Amino acid sequence: MVMCTSERTFTGMTKNWRMSYSAKAKGSAMFSFVAAGVALALTACSSGSGEEKNSLESAALNNDTARTEEVGNKKAMQPVVEVTIRTVGDEKTGKHYDTDTIEAKAGELLKISLVNEGSEQSMIHNIVFTRAGKSTEVALAGAKVGAPGNYVPDDTLRVLAASPLALPGQTVVLEFQVPKEPGQYDYVCTYPEHYKFMKGVLLVK
Numbered sequence: 337m338v339m340c341t342s343e344r345t346f347t348g349m350t351k352n353w354r355m356s357y358s359a360k361a362k363g364s365a366m367f368s369f370v371a372a373g374v375a376l377a378l379t380a381c382s383s384g385s386g387e388e389k390n391s392l393e394s395a396a397l398n399n400d401t402a403r404t405e406e407v408g409n410k411k412a413m414q415p416v417v418e419v420t421i422r423t424v425g426d427e428k429t430g431k432h433y434d435t436d437t438i439e440a441k442a443g444e445l446l447k448i449s450l451v452n453e454g455s456e457q458s459m460i461h462n463i464v465f466t467r468a469g470k471s472t473e474v475a476l477a478g479a480k481v482g483a484p485g486n487y488v489p490d491d492t493l494r495v496l497a498a499s500p501l502a503l504p505g506q507t508v509v510l511e512f513q514v515p516k517e518p519g520q521y522d523y524v525c526t527y528p529e530h531y532k533f534m535k536g537v538l539l540v541k
């Protein structure tokens with residue numbers, strides 16, 4: 337497929353774009369970008385090879401292929417890095433995360449599994465990633481939001497990503513894209529008063 341050189345280039349560009357987008361919007365909106373990219377790539381290729389394919393039909397026919405490629409390329413081009421963090425301790429022994437530093441590469445997809453190993457009823461935790469030095473402010477704002485808002489303020493300037501609440505014995509998962517700017521970020525549990533003990537640093541390199 338010598339004549340499809342442009343397809344390869346174009347598809348590559350589309351995939352990168354989709355990936356940077358995927359952290360914010362999973363699902364159909366994202367997939368439509370992929371489908372559009374495939375349609376355009378096929379059109380570009382067809383015009384070179386002389387085949388006459390309707391680009392929309394091609395997109396429809398290749399939906400499954402695109403999805404497979406999407407999964408395949410996601411693995412090949414931007415793996416999801418999985419990290420497990422446990423919350424240990426209780427009111428008496430002191431509650432904390434089992435790690436106070438997470439290292440990540442700029443822009444990578446991070447899948448955090450938060451395992452709540454607490455047993456007391458008040459051992460309700462989450463993990464919220466914030467801008468550097470903003471974890472206490474975010475936690476205090478979260479406490480005001482209260483249970484209806486999962487103790488997370490609606491603040492996209494300071495909050496990078498937030499997990500659901502994990503009750504004692506539960507595990508919750510948070511997947512997000514690490515900031516592209518290397519540097520230090522914070523994470524904290526925003527359940528009331530927990531920020532004093534449950535916090536750490538996300539080092540992006």
Ligand SMILES: [Cu+2]
Pocket residue numbers: 459460461462525526527530534
């Ligand atoms: Cu907590």
